[in-house]
Amino acid sequence: MRDDAMKDRDDLDILLDAALATYADPGLLPGLTSRIVASAHGIDSRRRPVRWLPWAVLALAALVLIVALFTPHNLTHRTALPPVAQLSPRPSVHVPTTPDPAISIQPTAVRSNSPRTVKTLYVANPQQPLPRLEVFPTPTPLTSEEQALVALANRNLGDNTQSFARSQTQPVEPLRIAVIQIPPLNPPDNGGN
């Protein structure tokens, strides 16, 4: 009986070792290695664009900079325009002083912060663009009223300049300040206010 028990103990060890040997060995799944390598390859292919991404960003930034520098808007600003006096005379263009009825300028009442004042703003209708003149208007000669106004302004300016220059040439006399005499205060009479 005891020998049988001892034999069973040995059998148990053998059984246990045999079972343990197969416990963690189910047999390798077919294609496991290739699947892992393929997954790594997928990661690699996703990672590769990152390598040239900085260069692409730099190239794009440079392109944007070049486009911004050489746009027609900037070119027109950089071109030196001839002075107005050298321009050939152009036919005067009549600029209407009254609003064009084709342009609908709608008064818009805007209530300001003050409750009593209401400001009226004229806002052009954004759907109807402003009239575009074919030739930029050249300065027209001054009218007689404008010439008279200019002459008046120049004359007054000359008078003021002359009076100022005259005041500067005259010697400055020292100021004389009279001695200030302050009489002592008399005490109020008894019984008086």
Place this chain on the structure above:
Amino acid sequence: MASDEDEEFAGLVKRQSPFVFRVAYAILRNSHDAEDAVQETFLKLYRSQAWRKIEDERAFLARVAWRMAVDRLPKKQPAFAEPESEPLSTAPTPEQEVIAANRHASVHCMIDALPEELRQPLALSAIDEMNSREIALILGIPEGTVRTRIMRARQMLKQKLAGLTEKRYAR
């Protein structure tokens, strides 16, 4: 995967994936989960480029795979399972022959029912004759603790198997 480094990584996968798979399977006891853990292990290494600096690739991979597998392990463990029949019977009856053919499966059930702290060292000890020092490195516990736990696990299993054998003699 055209560069030499990628070929080197593919070589590492071919060389170590069976071992890593066994480590993961020993913990998870499910082929699909184990494969996922193996893939995750290698892909993590590939992403971090850590595989280039490995000194002991077997121990390193076993450690990473064990962590991956443990993370996938369900929290709830099954209760200690009693084999429904006598696994050690060698009687020539057809019924007992079927039972004998499933002896390993019955022992596997017993191992599965062990507490995790005992089951994992025991299962790892069955993989490629992994020694207690390697198991200690993987589990992050002292080598003496590994030996103690393996011994306790084997004792528990043998007691269970002996009880079944005594039942057979008692008949």
